[in-house]
Amino acid sequence: MECISIFDMLKIGVGPSxxxxxxxxxAAERWLVLLKKENIFSNITSxxxxxxxxxxxxxxxxxxxYALILGLSGTDPVTIPIDEISAIxxxxxxxxxxxxxxxxxxSFDPEEDLVFxxxxxxxxxxxxxxxxxxxxxxxxxxxxxxxxxxxxVDEEQKSAKINKEAFYSFxxxxxxxxxxxxxxxxxxxxxxxxxxxxxQSLRSSAKIDEELQSIWNTMxxxxxxxxxxxxxxxxxxxxxxxxxxMHRSLIGELPYNNPQEWLExxxxxxxxxRQILKWVSCFxxxxxEVNASLGRVVTAPTNGSAGVIPSVLMxxxxxxxxxxxxxxxxxxLLVAGEIGSIFKKGxxxxxxxxxxxxxxxxSSAMAAGALTELLGGTPEQVLMAAEIAMEHHLGLTCDPxxxxxxxxxxxxxxxxxxxxxxxxxxxxxxxxEDAKVPLDKVVQTMWETAKxxxxxxxxxxxxxxxxxxxxxxx
Numbered sequence: 001m002e003c004i005s006i007f008d009m010l011k012i013g014v015g016p017s018x019x020x021x022x023x024x025x026x027a028a029e030r031w032l033v034l035l036k037k038e039n040i041f042s043n044i045t046s047x048x049x050x051x052x053x054x055x056x057x058x059x060x061x062x063x064x065x066y067a068l069i070l071g072l073s074g075t076d077p078v079t080i081p082i083d084e085i086s087a088i089x090x091x092x093x094x095x096x097x098x099x100x101x102x103x104x105x106x107s108f109d110p111e112e113d114l115v116f117x118x119x120x121x122x123x124x125x126x127x128x129x130x131x132x133x134x135x136x137x138x139x140x141x142x143x144x145x146x147x148x149x150x151x152x153v154d155e156e157q158k159s160a161k162i163n164k165e166a167f168y169s170f171x172x173x174x175x176x177x178x179x180x181x182x183x184x185x186x187x188x189x190x191x192x193x194x195x196x197x198x199x200q201s202l203r204s205s206a207k208i209d210e211e212l213q214s215i216w217n218t219m220x221x222x223x224x225x226x227x228x229x230x231x232x233x234x235x236x237x238x239x240x241x242x243x244x245x246m247h248r249s250l251i252g253e254l255p256y257n258n259p260q261e262w263l264e265x266x267x268x269x270x271x272x273x274r275q276i277l278k279w280v281s282c283f284x285x286x287x288x289e290v291n292a293s294l295g296r297v298v299t300a301p302t303n304g305s306a307g308v309i310p311s312v313l314m315x316x317x318x319x320x321x322x323x324x325x326x327x328x329x330x331x332x333l334l335v336a337g338e339i340g341s342i343f344k345k346g347x348x349x350x351x352x353x354x355x356x357x358x359x360x361x362x363s364s365a366m367a368a369g370a371l372t373e374l375l376g377g378t379p380e381q382v383l384m385a386a387e388i389a390m391e392h393h394l395g396l397t398c399d400p401x402x403x404x405x406x407x408x409x410x411x412x413x414x415x416x417x418x419x420x421x422x423x424x425x426x427x428x429x430x431x432x433e434d435a436k437v438p439l440d441k442v443v444q445t446m447w448e449t450a451k452x453x454x455x456x457x458x459x460x461x462x463x464x465x466x467x468x469x470x471x472x473x474x
Contacts, residue, residue, distance in 0.1 A: 006337025015291030020062030023146025028071025054352035061403025074102030125352035148350025177439035226286025243286035283311035305363035307413030347447035354450030361393030367420035380432035397457035399464025
């Protein structure tokens with residue numbers, strides 16, 4: 001049975017897109033490793049990258065060209081200083097030379113050597129082929145697919161649907177919601193504890209806490225940066241950042257010096273009923289404005305939907321439970337990651353395959369289920385909340401204007417977060433025995449909807465708002 005760690009579902013990376021930025025970046029890294037393993041790295045005289053399908057159609061708006069330059073240069077999305085990204089790309093474009101893997105200077109003109117093809121490769125909408133010219137006059141090629149959420153597979157792995165690194169042997173292997181519930185009943189444990197046991201089979205408890213703390217710190221810092229940065233987003237749409245003004249109107253002149261102090265300040269702020277939705281929206285907008293400007297975010301489960309989970313978790317911390325500790329954050333992320341993995345196994349988390357229901361819909365379901373456990377819900381209510389959240393995102397299209405992860409993507413995170421909170425409240429007030437639609441059925445329905453959806457609504461910018469709104473109007 002396919003087993004996916006929560007750390008495969010929640011990954012630190014650089015925006016704006018997990019499938020179009022993080023995936024190609026990781027594919028470039030994997031290709032470099034392969035070249036060295038095959039002992040041909042030193043024989044390379046030139047390289048080209050062929051980009052296909054959705055990666056090509058919306059690639060430049062999603063910074064796929066940036067990602068490939070950065071990945072081929074040997075940088076890592078988790079550790080690269082954000083303020084160095086533009087300089088590295090600009091230097092490569094101006095000099096037409098790339099430091100391959102940070103080790104070898106070769107001629108490389110992004111305008112000529114990054115080749116965007118409109119046709120789709122058979123396996124997945126996000127395909128790319130790396131081509132190396134060797135000094136022996138031979139060519140060495142390798143094809144990868146970015147299948148959503150930063151997951152990458154190559155030609156040999158494509159039938160497996162996920163990357164080999166995501167195969168583990170868990171004490172409690174889970175593919176569907178019904179199996180997860182069965183373990184909870186059998187062991188008399190909440191979902192978070194079942195997931196924790198699985199993760200402990202891969203790494204120590206201390207390492208789990210360390211990685212989860214790093215994920216939360218990145219989420220918190222991302223919200224902080226978004227709430228304290230004003231101006232226009234890059235890309236040509238002239239989208240004004242809104243989190244800055246919204247945050248300033250909510251928090252006033254209260255003092256703080258860092259993200260943690262900021263969190264405590266908000267907790268101490270008296271929040272009126274009408275302000276709750278504004279705070280949640282502010283947090284979500286903040287994350288995705290950072291994402292749209294090539295900032296560092298947590299893929300959860302994608303970059304385009306990165307704002308839903310942190311904003312709902314912040315809702316719990318600043319509205320529901322001012323005494324919440326890291327242990328609450330840990331439970332939230334464990335549950336969210338497991339729900340996301342169920343959708344990935346049974347459907348998709350790639351907008352290029354399933355539209356935005358695969359991104360905002362899945363992230364909303366993840367957040368709804370996680371919030372439900374923290375609010376005292378049973379395992380059945382947790383899955384009910386996840387089902388409700390997805391049920392009301394079914395059929396959601398992906399139609400980014402200009403191929404940018406801005407309109408309508410940023411606002412959709414706010415809507416997904418609000419729906420998640422609503423879904424949790426509905427589940428907590430319901431008897432799961434009365435539920436007519438189990439989580440597994442909505443996962444199946446989502447996948448069927450994805451397959452039926454016209455390709456122009458799957459991250460190609462060939463339908464919907466992407467063609468209904470002219471760039472000159474923006």
